[in-house]
Amino acid sequence: MARARAEEECMDIAKFIAGIDCATREPPTEAALASFETMLGCRLPDDYRQFLLACAGGYFQGSAEFNWPQGHWAGAVQEVLGLRGDECSLARTRETPQWPTVDDLLWIMSDHGGNPICMTIDKPHFGKIWFIDHEVAEYEKPWTLAEAMSDGWGYVLPLTSTFRDFIAGLYEEAQ
Numbered sequence: 001m002a003r004a005r006a007e008e009e010c011m012d013i014a015k016f017i018a019g020i021d022c023a024t025r026e027p028p029t030e031a032a033l034a035s036f037e038t039m040l041g042c043r044l045p046d047d048y049r050q051f052l053l054a055c056a057g058g059y060f061q062g063s064a065e066f067n068w069p070q071g072h073w074a075g076a077v078q079e080v081l082g083l084r085g086d087e088c089s090l091a092r093t094r095e096t097p098q099w100p101t102v103d104d105l106l107w108i109m110s111d112h113g114g115n116p117i118c119m120t121i122d123k124p125h126f127g128k129i130w131f132i133d134h135e136v137a138e139y140e141k142p143w144t145l146a147e148a149m150s151d152g153w154g155y156v157l158p159l160t161s162t163f164r165d166f167i168a169g170l171y172e173e174a175q
Contacts, residue, residue, distance in 0.1 A: 011064060011170040013051065020080050022058030028083035029053075036083055036091060040106065045127040047164040048108070048119065057082020057090075063172040069158060074131060075111035077170065099134040104145040105156070107132075108163075118156075119163065120145070129159045129166040 033052055037043050044052070057080045064077040081090045093107045098114065101107060104122035108129075111117060116132040122145060136155050138148075148156040160166040 011167060011172065013054075013164075013167050016060075016064060016167055016170060017051075017055045019060050019062045019064060020055060020058045021061050022056050022082075022084075022088070027054055027056055032083045039091065040094075040121060042121050044106075044121070045119075045163060047162060048127070051163065051167075052083055052090075055080070055082060056084050057088040059088070064170045065173050066159065066166070066170055069160070074159070075113065075115065076173075077109050077117070078112045078114075079110040081108055081110075099132065100137045100139055100143070101132070102143065102145050102148070105130065105132070117159070117166075125149075127163065128161055129163060131157045131159050133157065 030053065033044075033049060043049075059079055060077045066074050066077065068074045079088060081088055081093055083090060085092070090106070090108070097107060097116075099116060101116065101118070104120055104125075105116075105118040106121050107116045107118050109117040111131070115134050118130045118132055120126060120128045120130060125145075130149075132148075133155055136153070138155065143155075145156065147153055149158075160169060
Protein backbone atom coordinates (compact mmCIF):
# COMPACT_ATOMS: atom_id res chain seq x y z
CA MET A 1 0.00 0.00 0.00
CA ALA A 2 1.71 3.19 -1.11
CA ARG A 3 0.81 6.52 0.45
CA ALA A 4 2.03 9.86 -0.78
CA ARG A 5 3.59 12.24 1.70
CA ALA A 6 3.47 15.97 1.18
CA GLU A 7 6.01 18.16 2.97
CA GLU A 8 3.31 20.22 4.70
CA GLU A 9 2.00 17.06 6.35
CA CYS A 10 5.28 16.25 8.13
CA MET A 11 5.28 16.30 11.89
CA ASP A 12 7.58 18.03 14.34
CA ILE A 13 8.05 16.97 17.94
CA ALA A 14 5.59 19.56 19.34
CA LYS A 15 2.84 18.46 16.95
CA PHE A 16 3.52 14.81 17.77
CA ILE A 17 3.33 15.44 21.52
CA ALA A 18 0.12 17.47 21.08
CA GLY A 19 -1.51 14.44 19.41
CA ILE A 20 -0.90 12.14 22.38
CA ASP A 21 -3.97 11.90 24.62
CA CYS A 22 -1.98 12.16 27.85
CA ALA A 23 0.40 14.84 26.61
CA THR A 24 -1.14 17.23 29.16
CA ARG A 25 -0.20 14.99 32.11
CA GLU A 26 2.62 16.22 34.29
CA PRO A 27 5.86 15.44 32.43
CA PRO A 28 8.31 13.11 34.19
CA THR A 29 11.15 14.51 36.25
CA GLU A 30 14.86 14.24 35.57
CA ALA A 31 15.05 11.98 38.66
CA ALA A 32 12.45 9.57 37.19
CA LEU A 33 14.38 9.47 33.93
CA ALA A 34 17.68 8.86 35.74
CA SER A 35 16.07 6.02 37.70
CA PHE A 36 14.79 4.41 34.48
CA GLU A 37 18.23 4.76 32.85
CA THR A 38 19.82 3.11 35.89
CA MET A 39 17.40 0.20 35.48
CA LEU A 40 18.38 -0.04 31.79
CA GLY A 41 22.09 0.28 32.49
CA CYS A 42 22.64 3.09 29.98
CA ARG A 43 21.98 6.76 29.33
CA LEU A 44 19.44 7.18 26.53
CA PRO A 45 20.17 9.37 23.47
CA ASP A 46 19.69 13.08 24.13
CA ASP A 47 16.86 13.52 21.59
CA TYR A 48 14.85 10.72 23.21
CA ARG A 49 15.64 11.95 26.73
CA GLN A 50 14.25 15.39 25.81
CA PHE A 51 11.10 13.74 24.48
CA LEU A 52 10.59 11.68 27.65
CA LEU A 53 10.97 14.79 29.81
CA ALA A 54 8.40 16.66 27.68
CA CYS A 55 5.78 13.92 27.32
CA ALA A 56 4.39 11.29 29.68
CA GLY A 57 3.22 9.07 26.79
CA GLY A 58 -0.24 7.77 25.95
CA TYR A 59 -2.29 6.95 22.87
CA PHE A 60 -1.92 8.95 19.67
CA GLN A 61 -5.27 10.51 18.78
CA GLY A 62 -4.68 11.43 15.15
CA SER A 63 -2.72 10.21 12.20
CA ALA A 64 1.03 9.64 12.70
CA GLU A 65 1.96 7.50 9.71
CA PHE A 66 5.49 6.29 8.98
CA ASN A 67 7.22 4.79 5.96
CA TRP A 68 9.93 2.22 5.41
CA PRO A 69 13.32 3.71 4.46
CA GLN A 70 12.48 2.84 0.81
CA GLY A 71 9.54 5.26 0.98
CA HIS A 72 6.47 3.01 1.02
CA TRP A 73 3.98 2.94 3.89
CA ALA A 74 4.89 0.91 6.97
CA GLY A 75 2.30 1.79 9.61
CA ALA A 76 0.86 4.32 12.03
CA VAL A 77 1.84 5.08 15.63
CA GLN A 78 -0.88 4.16 18.12
CA GLU A 79 0.70 3.80 21.57
CA VAL A 80 3.57 5.96 22.88
CA LEU A 81 5.32 4.62 25.97
CA GLY A 82 6.62 6.92 28.67
CA LEU A 83 7.76 7.16 32.26
CA ARG A 84 4.44 6.33 33.89
CA GLY A 85 2.82 3.44 35.76
CA ASP A 86 -0.01 2.24 33.51
CA GLU A 87 -0.23 0.27 30.25
CA CYS A 88 1.79 2.98 28.48
CA SER A 89 4.79 2.42 30.76
CA LEU A 90 8.27 1.91 29.36
CA ALA A 91 9.31 0.00 32.49
CA ARG A 92 6.22 -2.23 32.62
CA THR A 93 6.47 -3.07 28.91
CA ARG A 94 10.16 -3.90 29.35
CA GLU A 95 9.44 -6.19 32.31
CA THR A 96 6.49 -8.01 30.68
CA PRO A 97 6.56 -7.53 26.90
CA GLN A 98 3.61 -8.74 24.87
CA TRP A 99 5.90 -10.16 22.14
CA PRO A 100 9.35 -11.80 22.29
CA THR A 101 12.21 -9.33 22.52
CA VAL A 102 15.81 -9.00 23.79
CA ASP A 103 17.49 -6.65 26.27
CA ASP A 104 19.23 -4.73 23.45
CA LEU A 105 15.84 -3.41 22.29
CA LEU A 106 13.84 -0.78 24.18
CA TRP A 107 10.17 -0.90 23.17
CA ILE A 108 9.18 2.80 22.87
CA MET A 109 5.93 2.75 20.81
CA SER A 110 3.49 0.39 19.11
CA ASP A 111 1.89 0.67 15.72
CA HIS A 112 -1.78 0.25 14.83
CA GLY A 113 -1.38 -3.55 14.78
CA GLY A 114 0.42 -3.80 18.12
CA ASN A 115 3.85 -4.23 16.52
CA PRO A 116 6.66 -2.76 18.64
CA ILE A 117 8.67 0.24 17.51
CA CYS A 118 11.95 -0.05 19.37
CA MET A 119 15.22 1.74 19.98
CA THR A 120 18.43 -0.25 20.16
CA ILE A 121 20.44 0.39 23.30
CA ASP A 122 23.39 -1.87 22.46
CA LYS A 123 26.68 -0.15 21.54
CA PRO A 124 26.90 -1.11 17.83
CA HIS A 125 23.37 0.09 16.98
CA PHE A 126 22.78 2.61 19.78
CA GLY A 127 19.81 4.94 19.28
CA LYS A 128 18.53 3.45 16.01
CA ILE A 129 14.79 2.92 15.57
CA TRP A 130 13.43 -0.47 14.52
CA PHE A 131 10.11 -2.10 13.70
CA ILE A 132 9.43 -5.57 15.11
CA ASP A 133 7.09 -7.76 13.10
CA HIS A 134 5.50 -9.85 15.85
CA GLU A 135 3.90 -12.19 13.32
CA VAL A 136 7.28 -13.71 12.42
CA ALA A 137 8.64 -13.67 15.98
CA GLU A 138 10.54 -16.63 17.33
CA TYR A 139 8.46 -17.88 20.26
CA GLU A 140 9.96 -21.33 20.75
CA LYS A 141 13.62 -20.56 21.49
CA PRO A 142 15.78 -17.64 22.62
CA TRP A 143 17.24 -15.41 19.92
CA THR A 144 19.78 -12.64 19.59
CA LEU A 145 19.48 -9.17 18.11
CA ALA A 146 21.95 -10.14 15.38
CA GLU A 147 19.76 -13.09 14.36
CA ALA A 148 16.61 -10.98 14.37
CA MET A 149 18.25 -8.25 12.26
CA SER A 150 19.57 -10.68 9.65
CA ASP A 151 18.14 -10.58 6.14
CA GLY A 152 17.08 -14.21 6.43
CA TRP A 153 14.86 -13.70 9.44
CA GLY A 154 13.23 -10.31 8.99
CA TYR A 155 11.89 -9.96 12.54
CA VAL A 156 13.61 -6.68 13.47
CA LEU A 157 13.51 -4.22 10.57
CA PRO A 158 15.30 -0.84 10.37
CA LEU A 159 13.31 2.41 10.28
CA THR A 160 15.69 5.34 11.05
CA SER A 161 19.08 6.14 12.54
CA THR A 162 17.74 8.34 15.34
CA PHE A 163 14.58 9.10 17.30
CA ARG A 164 14.63 12.65 15.91
CA ASP A 165 14.66 11.26 12.35
CA PHE A 166 11.75 8.95 13.15
CA ILE A 167 9.61 11.83 14.46
CA ALA A 168 10.61 14.04 11.52
CA GLY A 169 9.45 11.31 9.15
CA LEU A 170 5.99 10.98 10.70
CA TYR A 171 3.16 12.53 8.73
CA GLU A 172 -0.59 12.91 8.76
CA GLU A 173 -2.45 11.00 6.11
CA ALA A 174 -3.94 13.48 3.62
CA GLN A 175 -7.72 13.59 3.91
